[in-house]
Amino acid sequence: GENVEQHPSTLSVQEGDSAVIKCTYSDSASNYFPWYKQELGKGPQLIIDIRSNVGEKKDQRIAVTLNKTAKHFSLHITETQPEDSAVYFCAAFSSGSARQLTFGSGTQLTVLP
Amino acid sequence: AAGVIQSPRHLIKEKRETATLKCYPIPRHDTVYWYQQGPGQDPQFLISFYEKMQSDKGSIPDRFSAQQFSDYHSELNMSSLELGDSALYFCASSSGLAGNQETQYFGPGTRLLVL
Numbered sequence: 001g002e003n004v005e006q007h008p009s010t011l012s013v014q015e016g017d018s019a020v021i022k023c024t025y026s027d028s029a030s031n032y033f034p035w036y037k038q039e040l041g042k043g044p045q046l047i048i049d050i051r052s053n054v055g056e057k058k059d060q061r062i063a064v065t066l067n068k069t070a071k072h073f074s075l076h077i078t079e080t081q082p083e084d085s086a087v088y089f090c091a092a093f094s095s096g097s098a099r100q101l102t103f104g105s106g107t108q109l110t111v112l113p
Numbered sequence: 114a115a116g117v118i119q120s121p122r123h124l125i126k127e128k129r130e131t132a133t134l135k136c137y138p139i140p141r142h143d144t145v146y147w148y149q150q151g152p153g154q155d156p157q158f159l160i161s162f163y164e165k166m167q168s169d170k171g172s173i174p175d176r177f178s179a180q181q182f183s184d185y186h187s188e189l190n191m192s193s194l195e196l197g198d199s200a201l202y203f204c205a206s207s208s209g210l211a212g213n214q215e216t217q218y219f220g221p222g223t224r225l226l227v228l
Binding site for chain 2: 032034036042043044045046049089093098099100101102103104105106
């Protein structure tokens with residue numbers, strides 16, 4: 001089945017700096033890669049996603065890049081704000097026999113004011 | 114915009130008891146997914162339904178069962194509860210008919226504590 005690895009597990013940045021979180025996946029049948037933000041006690045919130053036919057996608061301060069050949073994708077947050085502090089999960093959706101989202105282990109992002 | 118609704122939000126049960134969690138998907142969403150998230154862990158896929166039929170199965174214990182009803186809401190039934198079942202249970206919904214089955218929106222979760 002799919003295996004998603006996520007790094008780093010914790011990340012602290014100063015307000016205004018950029019943050020980058022990286023993930024790799026194993027299943028070449030995976031074709032959809034969402035990123036979720038989860039605040040304490042809340043459900044994961046979809047913040048951006050990318051499909052395998054696209055290399056990069058941007059939405060205001062958030063961007064995601066995908067390298068299908070290397071099987072890795074990254075989340076970039078620019079001009080970070082304290083309210084960006086949360087756990088971020090990458091995930092991969094396989095279109096193969098097991099159609100499900102497999103999550104990375106999460107990154108605790110802390111934006112220091 | 115309407116979101117996924119889950120009930121109850123908190124549930125406390127004793128070992129060996131049963132529990133039923135409910136999920137109401139976003140209007141016009143036809144696909145429902147259930148996930149279990151332990152403390153400090155990532156969500157683990159349990160089971161999914163599309164158009165009231167079981168679609169895919171993940172790491173769901175045999176003690177658990179689920180179904181999706183004609184109004185697309187779903188229920189997760191958990192029997193013979195164990196201490197290790199204590200976790201956050203999330204439901205997510207998507208629109209398979211619109212070709213976006215994989216784009217999942219999560220509910221606020223049900224926190225289950227088994228004593």
